[in-house]
Amino acid sequence: MELDGKRTLITGAGRGLGLAIAKLFAERGARVALADIDGAAVEQAAAEVGHDAISLRCDVTKPEDVQAAIADAVAAFGGLDVMINNAGIEIAKPLPETTDEEFAQLMAVNVNGVFYGIKYAVPALAQTQGCIINMSSVAGQAGVPLLGAYSASKAAVIRLSQTAAIELREAGIRVNAICPSFIQTEMVDRLVAPFEAATGVDFGDLAAVAQGRLGTPEEVAEIAAFLASDDASFVTGSYYTMDNALSASKQ
Numbered sequence: 001m002e003l004d005g006k007r008t009l010i011t012g013a014g015r016g017l018g019l020a021i022a023k024l025f026a027e028r029g030a031r032v033a034l035a036d037i038d039g040a041a042v043e044q045a046a047a048e049v050g051h052d053a054i055s056l057r058c059d060v061t062k063p064e065d066v067q068a069a070i071a072d073a074v075a076a077f078g079g080l081d082v083m084i085n086n087a088g089i090e091i092a093k094p095l096p097e098t099t100d101e102e103f104a105q106l107m108a109v110n111v112n113g114v115f116y117g118i119k120y121a122v123p124a125l126a127q128t129q130g131c132i133i134n135m136s137s138v139a140g141q142a143g144v145p146l147l148g149a150y151s152a153s154k155a156a157v158i159r160l161s162q163t164a165a166i167e168l169r170e171a172g173i174r175v176n177a178i179c180p181s182f183i184q185t186e187m188v189d190r191l192v193a194p195f196e197a198a199t200g201v202d203f204g205d206l207a208a209v210a211q212g213r214l215g216t217p218e219e220v221a222e223i224a225a226f227l228a229s230d231d232a233s234f235v236t237g238s239y240y241t242m243d244n245a246l247s248a249s250k251q
């Protein structure tokens with residue numbers, strides 16, 4: 001998928017899916033800005049990406065940080081074509097055990113962060129008829145035991161994406177979401193212990209039964225590359241499920 005010259009800002013790009021997207025985009029000719037709350041990780045990630053990638057420290061729960069990251073990317077590249085709202089956190093607890101503070105923090109990152117990333121990127125994207133990609137999850141399409149707060153936040157990401165796609169169609173801005181199932185990243189590494197404790201089943205066996213195998217960050221990056229490319233010119237308001245047939249039997 002050709003991404004030549006696409007000026008792209010990716011949040012949560014210090015590791016995991018955001019970093020894999022940054023690498024693939026840079027390899028395909030995009031100019032990438034990596035933003036993350038973890039300043040040291042994102043600096044190292046940008047160095048790993050190479051291709052003149054830039055790193056920005058940004059806490060997506062703070063509207064002023066998101067505005068500054070967008071302004072910095074626009075200043076560095078002379079404009080913005082693609083905004084990828086990827087930063088997210090998880091809580092693996094039953095809802096009654098989730099503290100009010102944990103719930104609020106998860107919503108602040110996963111929902112408010114995406115809202116700010118849409119809202120504040122629009123002026124720059126309207127100049128370029130650019131696009132927005134929001135990282136949701138298959139957990140946003142149904143309830144998931146242990147991931148209740150996370151699941152609710154990812155459902156909100158789908159609805160934000162759909163509404164933004166309709167509202168921004170006239171401005172020529174496409175908005176889509178990606179819904180992966182379990183992908184091999186540090187986030188999933190952190191889920192192993194709580195899932196095994198709750199189910200008594202080896203996580204590898206759980207994942208194998210549910211979805212055959214874990215996905216790879218590179219496989220998610222390929223979908224992001226398609227959605228960001230001009231080949232996806234008629235694709236907006238969609239949420240792309242990629243789950244190795246995990247949810248196929250439920251539909």
Ligand SMILES: NC(=O)c1ccc[n+]([C@@H]2O[C@H](COP(=O)([O-])OP(=O)(O)OC[C@H]3O[C@@H](n4cnc5c(N)ncnc54)[C@H](O)[C@@H]3O)[C@@H](O)[C@H]2O)c1
Nearest residue numbers: 012014015016017037059060087088137182183185186187
């Ligand atoms: N890994 C999966 O199986 C999976 C599946 C579906 C969806 N997702 C979603 O994909 C996205 C990336 O997940 P991942 O697996 O790479 O996670 P990860 O934990 O490996 O990486 C997430 C990155 O986001 C950053 N981050 C956290 N809070 C932030 C904040 N307030 N501001 C800016 N950056 C922040 C972290 O520092 C980290 O670098 C998340 O939105 C996640 O919910 C992941």
